[in-house]
Amino acid sequence: MKKTEIAVIGGGPAGLMASLAAAEMGARVTLIDRNSRLGGQLVKQTHMFFGSEKEYASIRGIDIGKILSAEVLKNPRIETMLDSTVIGYYPDDGVLGVEVEEKTFVKIKPEKVIVATGASEKFLPFENNDLPGIYGAGAVQTLMNEHGVIPGDNVLMVGAGNIGLIVSYQLMQAGVNVKAIIDAAPNIGGYWVHASKVARLGVPIMTSYTVKAAYANELTGALERAVIWQVDNKWQPIPGTEKVLKVDVICISVGLSPLAEILWQAGCKMKYVPQLGGHVALRNENMETTVPGVYVAGDVAGVEEASSAMIEGRLAGLNAAKSLGYDNGTFNEKRREALEQLESLRSGPVGEKIRQGLAQLVS
């Protein structure tokens, strides 16, 4: 059995920052990620981040991922396990089961655990939603930005949140035509600046519209056209408002839900909070759940922006290290700074939903 002081599960923005903060205080960290490289979703983010300098504003997500990964890899207190999936947490003895490179099973006994597993994409029910050509937005980003493969020629984007808007922009950059961005909500959910970026490329945004059905080409079996229709203010479709779009790709971007399986296994008290994307763990201001020694950070703690995920990670890392007695003398200052940054990021009108969600969660 392998032993470590702090196990961080997930090497995205939250997990990277958690590892760095805990190591900075003096703790020994094992960072575990199921991918072959660190960075999580940062790797696919070609746009510049919002926020302030402290949250790497104006730097592209992909570059932030490189900066943080390089710092983690050269830090002697952090051991990184890649191609390693945490497949179980056994609360009786506090052991993590990890499958390494799909070959070996390793047991790790950490003194503290920081869960930074992120979130997965929600899907949308409609007729023929399993046709070839229908993707989640994350899959489209992986195809294009990681593997350099375009998903098709003409895209219907479903969802006008930040991800839907950003991926539409990236598709247009890659020379793929986005025929329309639709959203069932009456208003654009993402930042208006992202909406304006795609609007001035000539991409129409249609709010109060949803997908009715998708149809395949009879010969190839692949997606050939989509039928969309309008919804009323009670989200009910209005017959007679159907429009047909000739598309070979439908990209679904209708939100994320926290990947909380490990927290369920650990016995954390969970709560369904729609504003945060689904079931999330009750936690205190230090990011510690109801199971002592188990911390959360990033989207698994409530779906939000990468900038706040990074600060939550730092907060969880600092507190987990401190609980083991590690403090390089800057703990109080760093903790206060992180709390202030989070409060300022969430204090505006676009943070209202997050504030409502967190109010139900944080003790």
Add this chain to the structure above:
Amino acid sequence: MLCTKGIPTAEDLATRIPPEERRKKGPVVMIECFQKIPCNPCYTACKHGAIQKFEDINDLPSVNFDNCNGCGLCISKCPGLAIFVIDETYSETQATVSLPFEFFPLPREGEEVDLLDRSGTKVGRGKVLKVRNGKYEDRTPVITVIVPKELSMVVRNIKVGGDVS
């Protein structure tokens, strides 16, 4: 319109257009930022004290137009690609618009391109005056394009190639 189409209305724009007096004096910044989001790199990028320090990071940027010399260093640093520099003194009948442009192929200086408005609709043809694509721009090139003066507040994008008609 902004919240349903992503296109600002004339009323939205009125809050952001630099005063006419100032526009007559030379290039000046126009920040098309209408929503309070947590973001402040435009302030950090401004070396002339034109973009004011944010009291609250969620505030809209506030510009002291007299301090702005139209240098455009803020254009490529705005994560929302919402900053433009307008020069209505370029000639008697023409103005220039400097805009962020993250598409291949980039136009060449002197090349004619389609001029597009905020909905991506073609409103004319114009010549590219300058392409800034150095280390500072960091993959957000800044294009300065010559436009008819009456379109200085209309043109916000270009299409390379396009129809010669």
